[in-house]
Amino acid sequence: MNPHVPVMLSEILDILELHVAKDRAALFIDATLGGGGHSFAILEKYPNMHLVGFDQDECARKLAGERLVEFGDRVRIVGENFSEMPDFLSDSEKQEGACGVLFDLGVSNMQLTTPERGFSYQNDGPLDMRMNTSSDLFRAVDIVREYDERELTRIFRDYGEERHAFAIARSIVRARASGNVPATSMELTSLIRKTLPAPVQRKMGTHPARRVFQALRIAVNSELDVIPRGLLGAYEVTRGGGVIIVISYHSLEDRIVKRTFRSWADENYGHMLIRKPTLPTDAERESNRSSRSAKLRAFILNDIKEDYRGSGGTLR
Ligand SMILES: C[S@@+](CC[C@H](N)C(=O)[O-])C[C@H]1O[C@@H](n2cnc3c(N)ncnc32)[C@H](O)[C@@H]1O
Known part of the structure; x- marks a missing residue:
């Protein structure tokens, strides 16, 4: 920490x-x-x-x-x-x-550097992201597990300003269908990396998972x-x-x-x-x-x- x-x-x-x-x-x-x-x-x-x-x-x-x-x-x-x-x-x-x-x-x-909190795409930990851990709020993993493609796209686009929101949402829903729900920060990061072609990732100018992590965190904590x-x-x-x-x-x-x-x-x-x-x-x-x-x-x-x-x- x-x-x-x-x-x-x-x-x-x-x-x-x-x-x-x-x-x-x-x-x-x-x-x-x-x-x-x-x-x-x-x-x-x-x-x-x-x-x-x-x-x-x-x-x-x-x-x-x-x-x-x-x-x-x-x-x-x-x-x-x-x-x-x-x-x-x-x-x-x-x-x-x-x-x-x-x-x-x-x-x-x-919070960012405590891996168990799941806020960071750089440390592996469970996808939690609740600031208030005693609340019964949805955790990031619940969103990834349960929201449909449209809702996921909306969250990634509106809260992360992620241009590839739809492609990432679709990948998550497909992974779910084959029984591979990302449950940790590294699993989600690696799914995002697999979804976006290498030239797209290079053009992003930031870590390819940064905007999705920001979006999930904002959604979990109703930050806006x-x-x-x-x-x-x-x-x-x-x-x-x-x-x-x-x-x-x-x-x-x-x-x-x-x-x-x-x-x-x-x-x-x-x-x-x-x-x-x-x-x-x-x-x-x-x-x-x-x-x-x-x-x-x-x-x-x-x-x-x-x-x-x-x-x-x-x-x-
Ligand atoms: C950027 S840090 C603040 C750092 C602090 N100014 C310092 O100098 O150490 C933001 C803190 O605000 C808390 N926080 C964020 N949103 C909050 C909210 N809606 N209500 C209460 N606490 C909140 C977070 O849990 C976090 O500990």
Whole structure:
């Protein structure tokens, strides 16, 4: 298991510097605690801050708990999906309101490099891919085993932007008919390799299984569905003048974040910090592979906060 290096940390600290007073008590919410890397740096820099961290992954919560132990009762860890954020803050936390919420979307290095979790096409393991392993969600292997050709094609195309979605879906259904359902990451990778002709694989510019693995992971964890609800929850729990920061790792996530922030700006809830997303520096991209596709967007709420529920909001 490889440790997770927090992505675009100095950019996040710079944003907080502009919007969070160092000497005032404040609440910060880390919606995706992971290994606790961002949270650690934020708590260290702001001694009067307390933090609520969400993660649906039990191993992540354990790791983060160990990493953040020195901050004692300044940290509260919640084992829930960030889409339910407002329901898991105490009355006093809600009343205080967060000065900021951070979403660092997707999976952590810890998840990717633990073969038993099945997230990676580079390590062999069972095709699981659930972030919340205590849930009775479908695992990736259930999707591969049970979805029909049309559904598989839709998932690979819509969640993986895989151009060869249909060919791969057809191969899976054929393998199933002959009793060879891929049940591990290497079995699925090798089926994809056998399906796509060598020149096609060479032209893909990436590992031939990358997009299918991304698609399955998004489908298993409903990753795109929870983002709009998570962002609205963050708006609800952030106080006027606070900031919502999102790091996304592929265009499907970024599109949702961009559209949401634009519609909030149109409704006059606040403004985007900058219109274009911030990208990692070349040095960070070199030293931390996980940062390569990262895009950071931030939204600053107006000092006087509108109630989006009064203007057609959709959370409740
Ligand atoms: C990229 S990692 C975060 C890394 C963290 N910022 C750090 O510095 O260590 C994303 C984490 O968010 C968690 N996660 C992803 N989607 C989630 C959701 N909808 N609700 C709760 N946790 C989620 C994953 O389990 C993973 O641990």
